[in-house]
Amino acid sequence: MSLESLREEVCRANKMLQQYGLVCLHSGNVSGLDRSTGRLVIKPSGVDYETLTPEDLVEVDLITGKILSGHLRPSVDLPHHLYIYRNMPGVGGIAHAHSDYATAWATVGRPIPLCLTEIADYFGAEIPCAPYVDNEGDNIGQAIIRYRNRAPAILLANHGAFTWGPTAIDAVKLAIALEDVAKKAFLACQLGKPLEIPLEEARKWYDKYHHGYGQIVPPRTPTTVSRGGSGPGA
Amino acid sequence: MSLESLREEVCRANKMLQQYGLVCLHSGNVSGLDRSTGRLVIKPSGVDYETLTPEDLVEVDLITGKILSGHLRPSVDLPHHLYIYRNMPGVGGIAHAHSDYATAWATVGRPIPLCLTEIADYFGAEIPCAPYVDNEGDNIGQAIIRYRNRAPAILLANHGAFTWGPTAIDAVKLAIALEDVAKKAFLACQLGKPLEIPLEEARKWYDKYHHGYGQIVPPRTPTTVSRGGSGPGA
């Protein structure tokens, strides 16, 4: 993928955070990485979503963490993005948000239980919650990595959530899905005790969703990336 | 009704799912059946609502379940739609969604109690909740059919809801009404114990709504279909 295409996709993914109501004012950020060149682009710090353009994004070298181009400062969360990319080889996009319901679960330190077929479809397991850490050094990155084999999403206590996937758009779609299931699971808790889905049942939904859902489209990069679809039940 | 008209109506009904906030990303689907030809049309799998056109819908034969035209794959929920049409002779439209509040009730396995005159108007009874089933074969269809004589809507535990009616638009209007009453009944439960309406009282509201409400319009097909109105209290 050209750098220009990457900038356009990551800009669109950032704007989706706002369009789907996942952020307040300037909060939240999405990045995307081109592994063939080792370059990532990320939202600049404190910039309005409405006026954000592909050119505003900050280009960063994955290995050195140095800014390669751009006149704006990158998101203060850049170190966490770098840490994830360096420690999860398959990841090409990361989204971070403090969306309302996901953050509510995080504020009481509870995982989101595997109680919806929609959670099974998208995540295949409960969404774990990492204990509180401060925002210094690699503390957030390390907290996330500890949970990397559970689901492509994690809650950070008192803080918010991260989601990741093959591309920036995939990551932001998981952020949208995470908030959606966080809300439904929250509502269910107000009515009683959510019924949990056994892991072996969740596997059925996950497999069908990732292999039988959506339209067959040719992968757009030489790497074979499953792009079967991005929403369950249709 | 011509196939072209059916495609237009079902496309509009699918878009209503999104306009009324009942779906997340690509989730949810609506189908419509022309019983005179035995052909139904349904949303393709994993397609954006914004770009959906009548031509994108997939045409399917009711008896054989075979795709008659269309270059896209149908919704993975097609088998459930077929099962309902085959077992409920009066149904000409079906809607499926994981809307927030209806799904919250389903996630704790509780029916929505008959506590609102609006529930009486639209559904005439409480909205039942079927136990969890997986998404293989006719499991979902069979779960629904067991409850067919209760109300034109059902919750599926851990999953979402189905509604049905004479046409696709009727079905999606019931999906909208279901989410509306699911929210109000949810809110009431947070304030105390909802007062229930006796069934014989509910009958009064249902009858008035189905016979004294709305404008007199000529039925649009030879079959006499009650189209007295689609919302209570006005």
Added chain:
Amino acid sequence: MSLESLREEVCRANKMLQQYGLVCLHSGNVSGLDRSTGRLVIKPSGVDYETLTPEDLVEVDLITGKILSGHLRPSVDLPHHLYIYRNMPGVGGIAHAHSDYATAWATVGRPIPLCLTEIADYFGAEIPCAPYVDNEGDNIGQAIIRYRNRAPAILLANHGAFTWGPTAIDAVKLAIALEDVAKKAFLACQLGKPLEIPLEEARKWYDKYHHGYGQIVPPRTPTTVSRGGSGPGA
């Protein structure tokens, strides 16, 4: 006021019900009365808010209840509007809705407590809740009239709410304010026990809001109608 102006105002008031999210599909209705001619206009039954025009409204004689002009059937709630106008001499506009939070209070049969200065501003007292009645004859009208000296609004158990004022716009603004305070009082109940405001304190806010608030505008009809403003705190 000319009949044409009345139709325009009542049409606008009806559309406000939808713009402010107080109705689902076709539910809800607003009417306005010109006491100098004894004619009222009301929303037709089961008509979409988007397409509603001043000409669609149904004109009715206050004394006889007969339809004076219009080719559409009036709202099924017309008898309740007539009953209120006949028994509350100062009322020139009535709004009915099943808005989410007001209806939640009504579904557990609880009044909305006098716990917000905004309730004091608009209503001067708690919002009472009348017990369930069916929709036959004057049952709803009679239930409302019993509470007429409390506040310009009432909840109807299991059903929804009515608000009234000098004009249709005043009535619909109170419907908007009612839903607003119903939501805040609901939320407060989830955090603890709402602090109540003593009636003598509420009187201060009510008086200031009704006499010191808003801009001085000439009354638009010979009858002196207080139109000091329609929202507190600004």
Added chain:
Amino acid sequence: MSLESLREEVCRANKMLQQYGLVCLHSGNVSGLDRSTGRLVIKPSGVDYETLTPEDLVEVDLITGKILSGHLRPSVDLPHHLYIYRNMPGVGGIAHAHSDYATAWATVGRPIPLCLTEIADYFGAEIPCAPYVDNEGDNIGQAIIRYRNRAPAILLANHGAFTWGPTAIDAVKLAIALEDVAKKAFLACQLGKPLEIPLEEARKWYDKYHHGYGQIVPPRTPTTVSRGGSGPGA
């Protein structure tokens, strides 16, 4: 800053109250003060946000409280704005709203606990709640001043909230952030007991947000005002 620029900024800040859903009908108000001339401008009472223009704002003398220009009456909350400006030297903008979740906390008289990194970013401490006072004289102003050294925001029991900052835009952004964290903290309370962040941890987030966040921009007035950014986490 010219008076014209101040009017434009304060008009925009008032409209943001509505755009972000913090007000109902005409409620709420924002003012801005130019300390070099001792003149402030404030929203007129009971005026629609949609039609509000910079010229509609009322210009008031900080020392005398007299109206300097404008044909409309000022907000009834003008005395509270004056009291704050006179007693908090660094303040150049004030916002008042009865936003849903902030007011819910105020209605039970509870502070919003320091349970979110976003609270640490913006406010550096829990948001206090002042006991109920009536709206006469300087009662509200005095209630606010008692809490001035805690956070740039305060809840008023049974009533709503005030926020303040260097400019009107800063004040309204804090009103937006206050409602955002009030909602998340509310939701967390429905799921369990929010984990609290120790004050010394909150200091880390506050410092990073106020010194390392956003873009470097030249201060726009001779007074050095930190304008590093207005939203955390990006």
